[in-house]
Amino acid sequence: MTEPAYGSFAQWYSDGHLAHYVRTMKSAGDIIHLLEAAQPAGDMSDPAVPDLVLYQDLHGGSRVSGDMGGGRFNVRSEKGSFFLSAPHFANTVVVDKEHELRSVSFPLAQWQSVMDEAAGGQSSLDYQKLCMGAFASPTIRSAVRNLWALCDEEGAPSRLLAQAAGCEILAELCRLGGAPFSATKGGLAPWAERRCLELLRTHLSEDISLKELAAEVQLSPFHFSRMFKHSLGVPPRVYLTWLRMERVCELLAQTDLPVTEIAQEVGYSSNQVLARVFMKHRGVSPSEYRRVVRGPGRPLITLGVRAPLEGRQ
Structure with a gap:
């Protein structure tokens, strides 16, 4: 292992020589960092950082060689393939063609206890097994896709979103690494x-x-x-979004609050963010919803509202 030259993967990509290839960077405090970059062929090596870094090749078709903490590899990447880079390791990576990638980085200080728990008391992730080139995982692919889609709608990921997605991804990495991972046997009391x-x-x-x-x-x-x-x-x-949409519908139908104030009341940063989320979940804009439910002679209804499941007694 090598002493980290940068405080985080996000700092390296912000300050290092690859910074101008970055198209999008989002962070949820010190919980996770998301990055999307379009990079040329050549040496794409990264210095040691105290983060576990998951990369996804968005298009595939590249020959990728190097060492990311599990030993030397030389593989042909497929569309959606993942690569994992061990923390505190200066990886060496050479890619033979232009490529686009997404990455999710996990600061070890925030995630070590989760990794240990997900690994069932073993010595956390098996880097020798997981950092040996490209691998596929429908579970991780779905989690990363959903994470990015929600970020596109809402901006920087909330702590709830970041931590929930991180737990899902790390649990699957531990399972792929051979941890004695078992399905949940019960729900909340x-x-x-x-x-x-x-x-x-x-x-x-x-x-x-x-x-x-x-x-x-x-x-x-x-x-x-x-x-x-x-x-x-x-x-x-997901449940939090349902609750927010339920409250937005109530406020639109029963008050004259401006949409901007409604957005702030339910935790969205702007009326534009609320409009995107509301359109996705209700099929109309907030203003159109208000017009319909408060039209002349119309009863106060909750058009399109699907109430979340209530807690079972």
Whole structure:
């Protein structure tokens, strides 16, 4: 292992010689960093950073050779293939053609305990196995795709989104590395489910974190995320969006608040962000929704609202 020359992968790509190839960079504090870049053929090596870095080749067809912490490899990358770079390791990577990539980097200080838990008490990730070139994972591909789609809608990822996606990705990496990974056997206790839903409803305007929700019911974020999905059928981040859409519909129908104020009340950074999310989930703009439900002679209805599942008693 090599002592890190940069404080994070995001810092390296911001300050290093590859910075001008970056098209998009988003961060959720010190939880995760997202990057998209269009790079030329040649030496794409990175210095040692204290982050675990997952790369995805968006188009494939490249010959990739080097060492990312698991030993030398020389492979042909396919569209959507992943590569994993070990933390504290100065990787050597040569790509034979122009390529586009996405990356998700996990600062080790934030994620080591989750990795240890996901690995079932073993010595966390098996870098010798996972950092040996290209690999495929439908689970990770879906998680990364959803993460980017939500970021495109809402801007920088919330802490809840970042932590939930990170737990899902790291759990799958541990499984691929041979950890004794088992399916969730049960969901949240009824009292814990009620408490979580109450917190989500009363903190719609805040950037509540997975860690905070888990602490309320005395669980680790890793286990809480899996148990919540088992109980409610969707991850906490999806359920939060449902609750926000429910509240937006109520405010549009029952108040004269401007859309900008409604956006702030439910935790969106602007009316433009709210409009994008609302259109996706309700099929109309907030203004059109208000016009329809408050038209002359029309009852106050909740057009298109699908109420979230309530906590089971």
